[in-house]
Amino acid sequence: MSQSFNTDNRRRVPEGTVSEQFDWAETDPSMAVAETIAAAAGRTPTEGTPLYESIDAGAIDTLFGAGDDSPDRQFSFTHEGLSVTVSGDGTVSARPATDSVW
Template structure:
């Protein structure tokens, strides 16, 4: 399993925009290669939850990755690497 992390400033980047951008960056694929984020989570709800004044962590699956978005600006993406014979 591969885990990557990136820190964002939610006053400059909406969480619903950061997730697809980050997945695209770490996979080297275009955002249009993946299903829209709204297939996994309501983008407006994600933005509202994460940009609230309370400490919040939202986790969901998208584009073959396990994603956690935190109110402190951190996005954590876990990629599971398939192993043959295990």
């Protein structure tokens, strides 16, 4: 699915986090992740390190494109110094990663 870079659904939340809401029926989850990372980094999705260097983009599409829109379904990973979380309800958030160990 081809998607243009759109900032209409972007909102800033505290502590340097960018959080965006997507409709998985309209936007591939991997594209949503790329757009959110780009927004957090202040660039376009085609700039920067390719997503595939950190995560299998097809796996993101498989996990979240299946129609389970539960916000409890989440996956997190790190890319370009950002901690990225994808939720089943279509929320994608990116914030500066910390080196803290839980």
